[in-house]
Amino acid sequence: MNDQWEVVSGHVSIRDGMIAAISERDIVEPHDRTIDAHEDYVLPGLIQTHLHLCQTLFRGYADDLPLMDWLRTRIWLMEAAHTPASLRAATRLATTELLMTGTTSILTMETVHDTDAVFEAAAESGIRATIGKCMMDAPADGTPARLRERFQTSIDESRGLLKRWNGAAGGRLRAAFAPRFAVSCSRALLEAVADLSADTQTLVHTHASESREEVAIVRALSGLSNVEYLAALRLASPRLCAAHCVWVGDREQGLLAEHDVKVMHCPGSNLKLGSGLAPVTELRRRGVTVSLGADGAACNNRLDMFEEMRLAALLQATRVSPGALTARDALTMATRDGARTLGMDGELGSIEAGKRADIIVVDRSRLQMAPDHDPYSTLVYAARGSDVRTTIVGGDVLVDEFVPTQVDAHEVAAFARLEAKALADRAGL
Numbered sequence: 494m495n496d497q498w499e500v501v502s503g504h505v506s507i508r509d510g511m512i513a514a515i516s517e518r519d520i521v522e523p524h525d526r527t528i529d530a531h532e533d534y535v536l537p538g539l540i541q542t543h544l545h546l547c548q549t550l551f552r553g554y555a556d557d558l559p560l561m562d563w564l565r566t567r568i569w570l571m572e573a574a575h576t577p578a579s580l581r582a583a584t585r586l587a588t589t590e591l592l593m594t595g596t597t598s599i600l601t602m603e604t605v606h607d608t609d610a611v612f613e614a615a616a617e618s619g620i621r622a623t624i625g626k627c628m629m630d631a632p633a634d635g636t637p638a639r640l641r642e643r644f645q646t647s648i649d650e651s652r653g654l655l656k657r658w659n660g661a662a663g664g665r666l667r668a669a670f671a672p673r674f675a676v677s678c679s680r681a682l683l684e685a686v687a688d689l690s691a692d693t694q695t696l697v698h699t700h701a702s703e704s705r706e707e708v709a710i711v712r713a714l715s716g717l718s719n720v721e722y723l724a725a726l727r728l729a730s731p732r733l734c735a736a737h738c739v740w741v742g743d744r745e746q747g748l749l750a751e752h753d754v755k756v757m758h759c760p761g762s763n764l765k766l767g768s769g770l771a772p773v774t775e776l777r778r779r780g781v782t783v784s785l786g787a788d789g790a791a792c793n794n795r796l797d798m799f800e801e802m803r804l805a806a807l808l809q810a811t812r813v814s815p816g817a818l819t820a821r822d823a824l825t826m827a828t829r830d831g832a833r834t835l836g837m838d839g840e841l842g843s844i845e846a847g848k849r850a851d852i853i854v855v856d857r858s859r860l861q862m863a864p865d866h867d868p869y870s871t872l873v874y875a876a877r878g879s880d881v882r883t884t885i886v887g888g889d890v891l892v893d894e895f896v897p898t899q900v901d902a903h904e905v906a907a908f909a910r911l912e913a914k915a916l917a918d919r920a921g922l
């Protein structure tokens with residue numbers, strides 16, 4: 494996935510967590526370990542730029558609803574019922590699934606409280622993560638009392654997380670500001686986040702123009718379209734990461750391009766919540782960086798990036814025409830454009846000497862891979878997350894021969910089941 498799109502047969506050498514060399518000849522220096530991948534695909538680790546790890550325990554509890562009902566009758570009630578223990582269970586379940594299906598880096602928005610528990614569990618998992626505590630200080634309809642924050646508490650807690658966690662775990666963890674969406678934040682909070690982001694060069698992770706109902710609420714409260722409103726509050730910048738952008742017209746698309754706002758496309762979530770089909774082809778044509786995410790287990794219900802790559806291409810085939818978003822485009826969105834969204838394109842997104850050693854190995858012997866005429870086609874249209882054999886983050890082998898090395902996957906699932914049941918009881922669902 495380098496600038497020349499080279500597909501090479503050879504060796505990748507890793508030293509001190511970095512890619513030290515790529516060679517088509519045998520590497521003669523001694524190595525502590527050699528992984529034989531000569532019949533497989535070796536890829537840069539996949540980068541999911543819109544997730545909610547805390548919602549992984551809600552899988553199956555919130556199906557078949559449109560966005561605002563989904564939030565009001567399920568998600569907010571369940572988020573309000575989270576404890577540090579249930580957040581740890583959700584994070585461990587999510588990171589195990591993500592690593593086993595080839596995702597090595599994530600941008601995630603958590604809930605209002607106890608985000609330290611998510612950072613702690615993410616640190617233990619070995620995944621590379623940019624994590625934000627959800628900020629919501631406006632009394633939007635149907636918000637449970639526990640999720641309503643005061644302006645200053647929201648700012649102080651977000652700044653505290655930034656201080657405690659940004660750069661932690663050997664630089665694997667970073668903090669972001671995460672105002673949930675315009676509907677649940679005061680104008681003052683959004684303006685304060687814009688200033689803090691500029692001062693500290695920190696990413697802002699939010700949702701924008703996901704459903705028509707949300708767009709109508711934002712217009713009623715601001716008189717503007719969603720992206721115009723964010724731009725009026727000085728939030729539009731290369732550090733703004735806006736999930737969805739399904740309902741963005743010509744003027745809003747122009748604003749996104751002009752300010753280099755990053756857009757995160759979540760095709761599986763958009764389909765399941767019935768939100769609509771995002772104008773990804775048009776956004777990319779304007780030069781907007783569009784990356785991919787599964788969103789969450791409560792609206793997907795998988796966290797498998799291979800599924801999102803495939804859906805992203807298929808949706809544009811139906812919206813525009815076959816080939817509007819090719820398999821190679823989809824793989825670029827899942828790697829290079831994900832790295833660009835994180836502001837880490839010098840470090841992640843391709844297998845090149847000097848970049849971080851975030852690498853996955855995809856088993857090429859699976860039946861659905863044959864005859865494997867074109868690698869992009871095979872990886873995007875035919876492969877599945879379960880075909881990932883090895884996952885390496887910063888040189889650490891976290892999945893080895895399909896098995897996670899840091900946790901017992903059965904134990905993770907069993908603990909998640911117990912915590913989900915208790916959480917649903919607390920939420921009254």
Ligand SMILES: [Zn+2]
Nearest residue numbers: 545700736788
């Ligand atoms: Zn989301």
